[in-house]
Amino acid sequence: MTAPAFASSHDLVVVGAGPAGLAAATLAAQAGLGTLLLDENASPGGQIYRAVTTTPLPDRALLGPEFAQGGALVEAFARSGAAYVAGATVWHLDRDLTLGVSAAGRAALIKARRVILATGALERPFPIPGWTLPGVMTIGAAQTLLKASGMIPQGRVALAGSGPLLWLYAAQLKRAGGRLAAILDTTPRENWRAAWRHMPDFLRSPYAFKGLKLTREARAGTRVIANVTALEAFGEGRLAGLRYAAGGKRGELSLDALLLHQGVVPNVNLAMAAGVAHRWDEAQACFVPTLDAGGQSSVQGVSIAGDGAGIGGAEAAAERGRLAAVAVVKALKPEASTPDAAAIAAALAKAMRGRAFLDALFRPAPAFRVPARDEVIVCRCEEVSAGDIRASVAIGATGPNQLKAYRRAGMGPCQGRMCGLTVTELMAQARGKMAQEIGYYRLRSPVKPVTLDEIASIQPDPAAIAAVVRE
Amino acid sequence: MSRTADVLIVGGGIHGCATALHLAKAGARPALFEKDYAGRHASGVNAGGVRQLARDVAEIPLSIRAMGLWENIADLVDDDCGFDQHGQVLVAESEAELAPMRARVADLRARGFTHEEMIDAAELRRLAPAVAETCPGGVVSRRAGAADPARTTTAFRRKAAALGAMIHEGARVETVRKEGRDFVLDVGGQTWRAPVLVNAAGAWAGGVAAQLGEPIPVQPIAPMLMITARVPAFIKPVAILRGRKLSFKQFANGSVMIGGGHLGQVFPDENATVLDWRKLQESARTVWELFPIMRGATILRAWAGIEGRMPDDLPIIGPSARCEGLFHQCGFSAHGFQLGPGAGAVMAELIATGATATPLDGLQITRFPHAGGLS
Numbered sequence A: 001m002t003a004p005a006f007a008s009s010h011d012l013v014v015v016g017a018g019p020a021g022l023a024a025a026t027l028a029a030q031a032g033l034g035t036l037l038l039d040e041n042a043s044p045g046g047q048i049y050r051a052v053t054t055t056p057l058p059d060r061a062l063l064g065p066e067f068a069q070g071g072a073l074v075e076a077f078a079r080s081g082a083a084y085v086a087g088a089t090v091w092h093l094d095r096d097l098t099l100g101v102s103a104a105g106r107a108a109l110i111k112a113r114r115v116i117l118a119t120g121a122l123e124r125p126f127p128i129p130g131w132t133l134p135g136v137m138t139i140g141a142a143q144t145l146l147k148a149s150g151m152i153p154q155g156r157v158a159l160a161g162s163g164p165l166l167w168l169y170a171a172q173l174k175r176a177g178g179r180l181a182a183i184l185d186t187t188p189r190e191n192w193r194a195a196w197r198h199m200p201d202f203l204r205s206p207y208a209f210k211g212l213k214l215t216r217e218a219r220a221g222t223r224v225i226a227n228v229t230a231l232e233a234f235g236e237g238r239l240a241g242l243r244y245a246a247g248g249k250r251g252e253l254s255l256d257a258l259l260l261h262q263g264v265v266p267n268v269n270l271a272m273a274a275g276v277a278h279r280w281d282e283a284q285a286c287f288v289p290t291l292d293a294g295g296q297s298s299v300q301g302v303s304i305a306g307d308g309a310g311i312g313g314a315e316a317a318a319e320r321g322r323l324a325a326v327a328v329v330k331a332l333k334p335e336a337s338t339p340d341a342a343a344i345a346a347a348l349a350k351a352m353r354g355r356a357f358l359d360a361l362f363r364p365a366p367a368f369r370v371p372a373r374d375e376v377i378v379c380r381c382e383e384v385s386a387g388d389i390r391a392s393v394a395i396g397a398t399g400p401n402q403l404k405a406y407r408r409a410g411m412g413p414c415q416g417r418m419c420g421l422t423v424t425e426l427m428a429q430a431r432g433k434m435a436q437e438i439g440y441y442r443l444r445s446p447v448k449p450v451t452l453d454e455i456a457s458i459q460p461d462p463a464a465i466a467a468v469v470r471e
Numbered sequence B: 001m002s003r004t005a006d007v008l009i010v011g012g013g014i015h016g017c018a019t020a021l022h023l024a025k026a027g028a029r030p031a032l033f034e035k036d037y038a039g040r041h042a043s044g045v046n047a048g049g050v051r052q053l054a055r056d057v058a059e060i061p062l063s064i065r066a067m068g069l070w071e072n073i074a075d076l077v078d079d080d081c082g083f084d085q086h087g088q089v090l091v092a093e094s095e096a097e098l099a100p101m102r103a104r105v106a107d108l109r110a111r112g113f114t115h116e117e118m119i120d121a122a123e124l125r126r127l128a129p130a131v132a133e134t135c136p137g138g139v140v141s142r143r144a145g146a147a148d149p150a151r152t153t154t155a156f157r158r159k160a161a162a163l164g165a166m167i168h169e170g171a172r173v174e175t176v177r178k179e180g181r182d183f184v185l186d187v188g189g190q191t192w193r194a195p196v197l198v199n200a201a202g203a204w205a206g207g208v209a210a211q212l213g214e215p216i217p218v219q220p221i222a223p224m225l226m227i228t229a230r231v232p233a234f235i236k237p238v239a240i241l242r243g244r245k246l247s248f249k250q251f252a253n254g255s256v257m258i259g260g261g262h263l264g265q266v267f268p269d270e271n272a273t274v275l276d277w278r279k280l281q282e283s284a285r286t287v288w289e290l291f292p293i294m295r296g297a298t299i300l301r302a303w304a305g306i307e308g309r310m311p312d313d314l315p316i317i318g319p320s321a322r323c324e325g326l327f328h329q330c331g332f333s334a335h336g337f338q339l340g341p342g343a344g345a346v347m348a349e350l351i352a353t354g355a356t357a358t359p360l361d362g363l364q365i366t367r368f369p370h371a372g373g374l375s
Helices: A019-030 A065-080 A139-149 A164-175 A191-196 A199-203 A206-219 A269-273 A314-332 A341-352 A355-361 A386-394 A400-407 A420-431 A452-456 A462-467 B014-025 B057-070 B073-077 B095-111 B121-127 B149-162 B202-211 B277-290 B340-353
Strands: A009-015 A035-038 A083-085 A088-093 A098-103 A106-117 A121-123 A136-138 A157-162 A182-185 A228-234 A241-246 A249-254 A257-262 A264-266 A278-281 A286-289 A302-304 A377-379 B007-010 B030-033 B088-092 B117-120 B137-141 B166-168 B173-179 B182-187 B190-194 B196-199 B219-221 B224-228 B238-241 B247-250 B256-259 B265-267 B272-274 B298-304 B307-309 B316-319 B326-330
Touching: A009 A019, A009 A314, A019 A035, A019 A065, A019 A106, A019 A314, A065 A314, A088 A106, A088 A269, A106 A314, A106 A452, A136 A139, A139 A164, A139 A257, A157 A164, A157 A241, A164 A182, A164 A206, A164 A257, A182 A228, A182 A241, A191 A199, A191 A355, A199 A206, A199 A355, A264 A286, A286 A420, A302 A314, A314 A341, A377 A386, A377 A420, A386 A400, A386 A420, A400 A420, A400 B149, A452 B277, A452 B298, B007 B014, B007 B182, B007 B190, B014 B030, B014 B149, B014 B326, B014 B340, B030 B190, B057 B073, B057 B095, B057 B340, B073 B149, B088 B095, B088 B121, B095 B117, B095 B137, B117 B121, B121 B137, B149 B166, B149 B340, B173 B202, B182 B196, B196 B202, B196 B340, B202 B219, B202 B307, B202 B326, B224 B277, B238 B277, B256 B277, B277 B298, B316 B340, B326 B340
Parallel strands: A009 A035, A009 A106, A035 A083, A106 A302, A136 A257, A157 A182, A157 A257, B007 B030, B007 B196, B030 B166, B088 B238, B196 B326
Antiparallel strands: A088 A098, A098 A106, A121 A264, A228 A241, A241 A249, A278 A286, B088 B137, B117 B137, B173 B182, B182 B190, B219 B307, B224 B256, B224 B298, B238 B247, B247 B256, B265 B272, B316 B326
């Protein structure tokens, strides 16, 4: 990797060093574009290959064979000649392709001729009663601790929810010596009917074999409670246990840790703040950017690749990254030779095989997306409950942006990451409208918190920006 | 078939909503049309300053009238609008800045206005303990303060509707024309008629006026604001500067709003703005110097509201010079929030009686003799 610097201008700036960003930056740099990859994490890999080069786990194999694939992407990137800045938070992007970025306590504004956003996915909010209690966290956060620090949760631990990550983490946890009191599977039984027609495609995908093997490994010796239709975490000041309903029966578990997960959704904050048009995707029940085949968004010069473009998984992310990079190279340096876009598109189609089945099967039940009980907290930062939101609708709030004004919902440090989809769907339900009509929070930079010190120290002169060199 | 009202109002900001409220209160049947929702732009996302301080003399009578309504705002709209009266302080950063402040306050006294008062360094430190040691004093307006802009605009909209005003949100006025005595609006497949039209369309007011043959020189602008995460309480009044652009307000929840009028890019046709972080850097630098306590604060968000600005930074309030029945209430140039409740009352009086007790000298369209293409 070259010595990184915030030069004031670049051919291409890629945001995010997961599989999409790594593949895009590698291809663009190989074609001769001046390419800068900015990554919030301390080392490349993104969420899926987090800490692939640095994990303290003595046996990386326990994270599964796919984890090692991340190593190959990182090696190719390292040889590509692209510049790389770790620990770099991109907090602003606009239609003039100016990016605001902070690293090591300093901020700079840089210009790009093209930008590829590869900001990946976030876990979908899982607003059940008690989800804000200490002792309750997401499976994604728990997996980050496992990958980056080798940490496993202690005491009586349960996983609740649905989706591939739940089963993957359960298997990884077991391999790392962790124990589970129970897995509560919230996959709605009726989802099988919707998923069934996608079964042939799924069976031809790599997910089928891997998924089956993983699920079998996770289930072995673990109590699995299926068809869970209601969850309530309880405790005074911290988690004491979980009440649930499953298959018409009620039950209760005493717990020290409850890990929740119901799938991932695109991390849209930076793209939305840049003005990229998004649409509601009913199959994945989330907002996705409107893109052409090469990943170009509604904002000229801004492309989106990876799970931020719609959930497709790691292999699809890398192929989308390559497709976006090919389009950028063709636009900026038509004489450069690039891999055949059609071949990449074919590889993408292959990687997407089975996705429709997973989307249909793991689409979370409406009851877990929109809390029925008014006391459930929706916006954790400002402690706005489902009842507060319904009351705001009753006095005339028509969408999430009025809710910000009425209740400060979405105004806290997370900028709606933990409540945005819940708010949209809850308001849609309360108003009898479609999520598309309700829309999402209007997002603004900084999309990640940045200090007054950093903003005050932005160098106003482009020459000075070039001099802001990271050690 | 067309629908009728007594008065048509274009624009659902604080001004349009306040005029609708006062008209309905007086027994008229106004119909208001807002292309987005009430308070979507400048009225709902401004800094919330209820400011009498440092206003142009022409605006002071209207500002005083408005302040009387603000002080009893709950009686008017059934909501306290988050209004506080912790005062506003104009901070002098140097001795050199104090001299014109003294002259200004003396001039106001001579005119009979007492709402601005000189303060020395000790009083400044009492009002704003965290301000930099080097500031030698300033001017205070003790009855002024701040309110929640979105809540306020919404409260006016709600109360106006409760009193019988017909409020239409998501209703973009496509065309405005005059047929005989009546103004005719085409809005979302409906046609509306009335003998009186109020142009309260903010940044979009120029388009309304131009269709009626009286173009007004109002330009869309996008003043930017930033807000921080919560910090321990350290200042109650709103602080503003004279030499540099800054307004500064800490809310009850601890978050601090930083504004002052630096402009972003504006795209009024798209309802869009683009933040200019080079200018926000200047705001941050000014706060960094003036309030050292803020240096480690986290900026959570920045935004810009779309507002209409006049060449002389003064609004247009009052009847058209060319088109009978047309009234302008626009061009508030980023300081119309405090005036809103008063301007609505004045407009209702003008429409009902043709006169108002509040002097509007210097605020009328007639100060732009070329505006309508006259002479």
